[in-house]
Amino acid sequence: MIAHENATGMNAYEMIHPTQETFINEHKCINCEGESFVNDMETGEIICRGCGMVLQNVEVRLDMEWNAYTVDEVMNKSRVGGLLTHNIYDRGLSTQFDTRKDYQGKSLDLQTSNKMNRLKRYDNQSKMYDSKNRNLKIALSELERIATSLHIPGFLKEKAAYIYRKALEKDMIRGRSIDEFVAASVYAACRLENVPRSLQAIAKASQRDYTQIGKSYRMIVRELGLKPPIDGPVKFLPSIVSSLNLDRSVELVALNMIRKAEERGKIAGKNPKAIAAAALYLACVESGVNKKYGAICNAAKTSEVTLRKRVHDLQA
Numbered sequence: 127m128i129a130h131e132n133a134t135g136m137n138a139y140e141m142i143h144p145t146q147e148t149f150i151n152e153h154k155c156i157n158c159e160g161e162s163f164v165n166d167m168e169t170g171e172i173i174c175r176g177c178g179m180v181l182q183n184v185e186v187r188l189d190m191e192w193n194a195y196t197v198d199e200v201m202n203k204s205r206v207g208g209l210l211t212h213n214i215y216d217r218g219l220s221t222q223f224d225t226r227k228d229y230q231g232k233s234l235d236l237q238t239s240n241k242m243n244r245l246k247r248y249d250n251q252s253k254m255y256d257s258k259n260r261n262l263k264i265a266l267s268e269l270e271r272i273a274t275s276l277h278i279p280g281f282l283k284e285k286a287a288y289i290y291r292k293a294l295e296k297d298m299i300r301g302r303s304i305d306e307f308v309a310a311s312v313y314a315a316c317r318l319e320n321v322p323r324s325l326q327a328i329a330k331a332s333q334r335d336y337t338q339i340g341k342s343y344r345m346i347v348r349e350l351g352l353k354p355p356i357d358g359p360v361k362f363l364p365s366i367v368s369s370l371n372l373d374r375s376v377e378l379v380a381l382n383m384i385r386k387a388e389e390r391g392k393i394a395g396k397n398p399k400a401i402a403a404a405a406l407y408l409a410c411v412e413s414g415v416n417k418k419y420g421a422i423c424n425a426a427k428t429s430e431v432t433l434r435k436r437v438h439d440l441q442a
Contacts, residue, residue, distance in 0.1 A: 155174040155176060155177060155179055155181065156179065156181070157174065157177045157179040158174065158176045158177040158179070160174050160175065160176030160177065162174070162175040162176060163175060163181065211284060211287075212284055212287035212288045212291060213266060213269070213270070213283055213284060213287050214266065221249050223242050223243075223245055223246035223249065224242070225239050225242040225243050225246060226239065258294060261294060261299065261304060262291070262294070264304055265290055265294075265304050265307070265308050266287060266290075268304065268305055268308045268332075269283065269286060269287060269290070269308050269311070269312065270283075272308065272309065272312055272328065272331050272332055273286075273312070275331040276312075276323055276327065276328065276331050278312065278316075278321075278323070279321075281319075282312075282315050282316065282319055282321055283315075285315040285318065285319060286308075286311045286312045286314070286315040287311075289311040289314050289315060289346065289350070289352075290307060290308060290311040292350055293307060293311065293346055293349070293350065296349055296350070298345060298346070298349055302342070303334065303338070303342075305332055305333075305334050306332070306334050306335075306338050306339050306342045307342050307346070308332070309328050309329065309331075309332035309334055309339045309342070310339050310340075310342035310343040310345075310346055311346065312328055312332075313325055313328050313339065313343050314343055314346050314347065314352060314354065316328075317354035317355070317357070318352065318354050318355075320355065320361060322361050322362055322364065322365050324399075324427070325339060325340060325343070326427065357398050358384075358388075358398050359384045359393065359398040359399070359401040359402040359405065360381065360384060360402070361398065361402075362398060362399045362402040362426070363377060363380060363381060363384070363402045363405070363406065364377070366399075366402055366403060366406055366422070366425045366426050367380075367406065369425035370406075370417060370421065370422065370425050372406070372410070372415065372417075373413075373415075375413065376406070376409045376410060376413050376415055377406075377409070379409035379412055379413060380402070380405040380406045380408070380409035381405075383405040383408060383409060383440060384401065384402070384405045387401070387405070387439075387440050392439050392440065392442065393439065393440075396436060396439065397428070397432065397436070399426050399427065399428060400426065400428045400432045400433060400435075400436045401436050401439075401440070402426065403422050403423065403425070403426035403428055403433055403436070404433055404436035404437040404439070404440050405440060406422060406426075407419070407422050407433065407437060408437060408440060408441070410422075419433060419434070
């Protein structure tokens with residue numbers, strides 16, 4: 127295609143379409159070897175300014191062609207959907223049917239509105255026909271409930287949903303409890319991201335049996351090849367300090383004790399939560415804070431016998 131110039135120096139193509147000057151130093155026009163080009167903002171065509179030869183007719187623009195200054199303007203002008211997410215059973219690729227208005231905002235007639243209602247109903251039925259979609263819809267609603275109860279951040283909820291989807295793809299949930307696998311996925315995500323959420327707390331939020339969730343978690347780790355890091359005493363220290371309303375200075379003293387015990391190899395193979403509780407007890411004694419064994423044991427969910435043994439290990 128060649129657009130010819132007129133007497134004013136502009137070709138007919140430029141007179142009809144809005145254009146923008148653009149210079150491409152690495153390329154030359156194949157017709158006249160010119161180096162000055164015009165970029166058509168409507169059609170995405172690149173045209174030689176000298177002879178009017180269309181050199182390229184496909185261009186992807188990554189910038190916005192509109193301005194928005196408020197949140198409402200952004201929502202009204204944007205023509206794209208949200209990010210894909212594992213927290214929705216269809217990953218956010220939902221089909222939206224407006225049964226009252228068309229794309230221009232005009233009201234639909236009764237016949238067209240009824241047709242759109244039928245299409246919407248058929249679309250929903252087709253999505254729920256697949257057993258995996260039905261499973262995901264139940265599981266992700268349970269995941270949302272557990273995440274809200276445990277105050278789990280969004281990235282961790284996304285990780286748990288991804289783990290559950292992988293387990294579902296491997297057909298691990300057939301004949302087993304959906305809720306138990308959801309709780310196990312949440313615990314696996316917490317372990318992988320080093321977020322201090324105990325299995326007991328997740329089982330309490332899930333209202334499922336503690337041992338069954340543990341079995342499901344071990345199956346997920348084994349079948350999916352996950353490699354969660356080993357929990358250390360430092361991970362449980364902030365939660366115990368928060369439960370006892372202790373100062374930051376006491377936590378720092380306990381942290382230094384744990385670091386020194388790790389260097390000496392005194393806590394290898396020991397319960398990390400009990401080690402954290404023992405270090406915190408010794409830090410309270412050193413800082414002059416009156417905290418009894420019973421209060422620390424209740425906060426750390428451990429027995430007094432275990433706590434006394436770990437205190438002896440740290441003092442040795």
